[in-house]
Structures are given as structure tokens and as C-alpha cells.
Amino acid sequence: MDDKKRVLSGIQPTGIFTIGNYFGAIKNWVSMQDEYLCNYMIADMHSITVKQDPVVLKNNVLSSLALSLACGIDIKKSNIFIQSHISEHAELCWVLSSFSQFGELSRMTQFKDKSENNKENINAALFTYPILQTADILLYNANLVPVGADQKQHIELSRNIAIRFNGIYGDIFTIPEAFMNIGQAKIMSLSDPIKKMSKSDKNQNGFIGILEEKDSIIKKIKKSVTDSEGIVYFGEGKDGINNLIDIYSSIMDKTREDIQQEFEGKGYGNFKLKVGEVLADYLEPIRIKYNSLINDRSYLEECYKTGALYARKIATETLKKIYDKVGFIGR
Numbered sequence: 021m022d023d024k025k026r027v028l029s030g031i032q033p034t035g036i037f038t039i040g041n042y043f044g045a046i047k048n049w050v051s052m053q054d055e056y057l058c059n060y061m062i063a064d065m066h067s068i069t070v071k072q073d074p075v076v077l078k079n080n081v082l083s084s085l086a087l088s089l090a091c092g093i094d095i096k097k098s099n100i101f102i103q104s105h106i107s108e109h110a111e112l113c114w115v116l117s118s119f120s121q122f123g124e125l126s127r128m129t130q131f132k133d134k135s136e137n138n139k140e141n142i143n144a145a146l147f148t149y150p151i152l153q154t155a156d157i158l159l160y161n162a163n164l165v166p167v168g169a170d171q172k173q174h175i176e177l178s179r180n181i182a183i184r185f186n187g188i189y190g191d192i193f194t195i196p197e198a199f200m201n202i203g204q205a206k207i208m209s210l211s212d213p214i215k216k217m218s219k220s221d222k223n224q225n226g227f228i229g230i231l232e233e234k235d236s237i238i239k240k241i242k243k244s245v246t247d248s249e250g251i252v253y254f255g256e257g258k259d260g261i262n263n264l265i266d267i268y269s270s271i272m273d274k275t276r277e278d279i280q281q282e283f284e285g286k287g288y289g290n291f292k293l294k295v296g297e298v299l300a301d302y303l304e305p306i307r308i309k310y311n312s313l314i315n316d317r318s319y320l321e322e323c324y325k326t327g328a329l330y331a332r333k334i335a336t337e338t339l340k341k342i343y344d345k346v347g348f349i350g351r
């Protein structure tokens with residue numbers, strides 16, 4: 021029996037990943053592969069909470085898979101699969117819905133943000149998707165869930181649902197924990213740095229996609245909204261500069277203090293150019309790898325089919341146990 025801790029995490033195929041997704045999630049996914057038993061999923065079921073064009077979504081699922089592999093997910097070490105291929109996610113979600121309270125779901129800040137941005141389509145799934153997320157995690161008995169800081173509240177909810185269920189039926193679910201690296205930043209929008217950077221932001225200048233060309237990256241960083249003080253340091257009221265410092269720090273593994281010292285007396289123009297350049301150089305190998313993977317459809321298919329086989333084995337076993345506990349007669 022392998023005594024490694026188990027990991028589950030997912031990413032929505034709602035577009036090309038941003039550097040927020042990368043520094044907030046995927047970089048961790050990659051670094052956890054040796055130490056943990058990792059299950060990673062392309063969360064297509066989550067993505068339809070916001071209107072999707074079906075053709076675009078199918079392409080996005082494949083490009084998300086290719087991009088995860090290009091970023092360093094290694095199928096010899098980790099399992100990667102497409103969420104909708106495992107029907108147990110939806111089935112467990114339904115069971116857990118009966119153990120989730122309306123009040124606790126209403127307190128989720130992501131629901132408030134997402135409904136604010138999608139006023140024309142505030143659907144029920146937008147409200148209940150943290151339950152599906154809980155099912156994703158609990159199906160795989162995950163101990164750790166590597167997420168960005170923006171998802172901490174949802175993991176807390178998952179823990180509460182699991183604890184509540186266990187309180188009734190005994191020690192069934194593993195209680196998951198959010199996993200974040202010390203100092204892991206929430207990357208903010210470049211055009212509105214009090215909002216998190218999102219791949220589905222309608223303002224193209226707000227985010228940087230992992231596959232963007234050097235010129236575009238530098239241009240967006242140069243244009244990014246900052247204050248007018250002109251001194252590079254991390255401080256209150258300097259959201260734009262704070263964000264650039266965090267991006268630079270994630271790439272260079274430098275502390276905020278080191279960065280402040282490095283750019284002392286140099287002004288924002290110089291700092292922005294440097295951030296743009298190091299970021300573009302950092303992302304280039306990922307872009308090259310992605311371009312070769314995305315054209316190899318049969319390899320991608322092999323990856324997600326193998327991933328589903330393995331995932332289904334675990335998910336079926338968990339769901340069988342849960343159905344029995346809640347009183348459903350075995351199939």
C-alpha cells in the first residue's frame with residue numbers, strides 16, 4: 021500500500037491559461053508530482069456554469085490538456101483526466117447537495133463575483149458548483165488540494181461538508197486541506213489590480229496567457245495600471261506595482277525586499293520592461309512544447325483515455341461506499 025498523500029486539483033478549460041493559473045496552481049501541480057499521488061483534471065463540467073460555445077469548449081479541453089503537459093505534468097508520475105468522463109462526479113455531487121446548506125453557499129465570494137460578471141446568466145450551477153468541487157475532491161480521497169489563494173474559501177466549504185457527512189455516517193471521507201506554497205501570490209488583473217487575473221476576462225489587457233508572444237507580454241506589462249509614485253516597493257495603495265513585484269518574485273524566486281533593492285532609483289519604466297522580459301523568456305519553452313503537443317491528437321487522446329481508466333477505478337469504489345451509506349440499494 022502506497023502511503024504517499026493523495027492530491028486532487030482541476031482547472032477549467034475556459035480559455036488559454038493565464039499566468040495567474042500558472043503561478044497560482046499549475047506550477048504547484050508540477051512540483052508535487054514526485055512526493056504525492058496526484059490526480060489532475062480538466063474541469064469541463066465546471067466550465068459550463070458560464071455560457072460556452074461547444075466547438076470552442078472541445079478545443080479548449082484539448083488545449084488545456086496539452087498546456088498542462090507542456091507546463092510539466094508528466095503522465096508517468098501523475099494522472100490527468102477529463103472530468104466529464106467520470107460520471108461519478110455528478111452522482112456524488114447530487115448526494116452531497118443534500119448535505120450542503122443554502123446559507124453557506126450564499127457566502128461564497130466567487131459566486132458573488134461570477135454572478136456580478138454574468139448578470140444575464142446567473143444559473144443554479146453557478147451557485148452550487150462548490151458542491152461539485154467538493155465531490156471532485158472527496159471522490160479521490162484527496163488529502164491535499166493545490167489551489168490559488170482565491171479558492172481557499174471553497175476548500176473550507178468542502179471540509180465542512182465532509183466533516184458533516186462523516187459526523188452522520190462515520191469516518192468515510194478523507195478531510196482535505198488546501199495546499200499553498202509559502203508566499204504564493206494571487207495574481208491580479210493588469211488593468212484593474214484589485215480584481216484577480218482571469219482567463220475569461222473580457223478585457224484582453226487584464227491578463228497574460230501562458231502562450232502569448234514576447235511582444236504582447238511586454239506591451240501588456242508596460243500598459244499595466246500602476247500608481248504615480250514612481251518608486252518600486254510593496255505597499256498599501258500600490259496594487260499594480262505589488263502585483264508586478266509578485267509576478268517577478270514568482271519567476272525569480274526573490275523576496276519582495278530583494279526586488280525593492282534591485283530597482284531602487286530605477287523608476288517604473290525600467291521595472292516594467294524587466295518584468296515583461298523575464299516573464300516572456302520564462303514562458304517561451306512552455307509555448308514551444310505546447311505547439312508540438314497540440315498537433316499530436318492521438319497522443320492527447322491516449323493521455324486522457326488512460327487517465328479516465330485510472331480515475332474511474334477510484335471514483336467507482338468511493339461512490340459505491342457512499343451510495344451504500346446513504347441507503348441506496350447496490351446496482
Ligand code: AQP
Binds near residue numbers: 206217218
Ligand atoms: N489570478 C489568480 N491568481 C492565483 N491563482 C489563480 N487561479 C486562477 N486565477 C488565479 C488558480 O488557478 C486554478 C484553476 O482555476 P480555474 O480555471 O479552475 O478557475 P478560476 O479560479 O475561476 O480561474 P480563472 O482564470 O479566473 O477562470 P475563469 O475566468 O474561467 O473564471 C485554481 O486553483 C485557482 O485558484
